[in-house]
Amino acid sequence: MTVSSSDNRTLADRLEDLLPQTQCTKCGYPACRPYAEAMADGSASYNQCPPGGQEGIIRLANVLGKPVIPLNVVHGQERPRPIAVIDEKICIGCTLCIQACPVDAIVGAAKQMHTVVSELCTGCDLCVAPCPVDCIDMVEVTPGRTGWDAWSQEQADAARARHDFRIERLKREKEENDARLAAKAAAKLKTLESEEVSDAEKAEQDRKKAIIAAAIERARLKKEQAEKDKQ
Numbered sequence: 300m301t302v303s304s305s306d307n308r309t310l311a312d313r314l315e316d317l318l319p320q321t322q323c324t325k326c327g328y329p330a331c332r333p334y335a336e337a338m339a340d341g342s343a344s345y346n347q348c349p350p351g352g353q354e355g356i357i358r359l360a361n362v363l364g365k366p367v368i369p370l371n372v373v374h375g376q377e378r379p380r381p382i383a384v385i386d387e388k389i390c391i392g393c394t395l396c397i398q399a400c401p402v403d404a405i406v407g408a409a410k411q412m413h414t415v416v417s418e419l420c421t422g423c424d425l426c427v428a429p430c431p432v433d434c435i436d437m438v439e440v441t442p443g444r445t446g447w448d449a450w451s452q453e454q455a456d457a458a459r460a461r462h463d464f465r466i467e468r469l470k471r472e473k474e475e476n477d478a479r480l481a482a483k484a485a486a487k488l489k490t491l492e493s494e495e496v497s498d499a500e501k502a503e504q505d506r507k508k509a510i511i512a513a514a515i516e517r518a519r520l521k522k523e524q525a526e527k528d529k530q
């Protein structure tokens with residue numbers, strides 16, 4: 300891929316666009332974007348992405364203006380693309396694989412059988428280790444084709460969109476849950492303040508009020524910091 304000299308995106312943006320977006324963490328970073336940023340600032344090498352393979356290294360090297368080097372096998376081997384397959388007879392519905400999937404490719408509910416939407420799976424392997432009953436296998440779906448020969452730009456773009464959407468969804472769900480807990484704590488504090496207690500019970504009531512008030516203050520400061528981070 301040739302990058303135009305008129306391209307005004309940041310180096311990290313351009314490098315991220317060249318990654319397969321499997322979000323597998325094999326590069327040593329929690330997602331493709333942090334790895335791109337690390338390459339851009341020189342703290343990571345450009346040969347740490349097994350899913351991109353040698354073709355991926357060539358693409359990154361061209362943008363960085365560096366020589367083509369072999370894949371660092373410490374991070375894994377270039378291989379045909381696999382997808383996760385769940386043995387539905389063994390699955391216990393623990394949801395750990397759902398929580399681990401970086402692109403929301405696994406569907407199911409607690410204590411019910413889960414299944415992988417094969418068209419969405421990036422083959423990241425992240426669902427395998429958390430499974431307590433070892434019911435997930437990685438099955439090759441591109442025999443003889445590895446790296447970018449086994450993965451299209453359209454698939455990479457779609458995987459990145461799902462990953463970004465998941466991050467925003469989890470953030471929103473956490474904020475909503477924090478708000479519910481804060482409202483519950485405020486209601487409890489109001490109830491305690493309105494209760495009439497004996498002198499013997501007052502010390503315990505004051506202790507509970509102090510704990511709840513401290514929790515509410517922590518939640519307020521946390522929300523305030525989150526709003527600052529958005530700016």
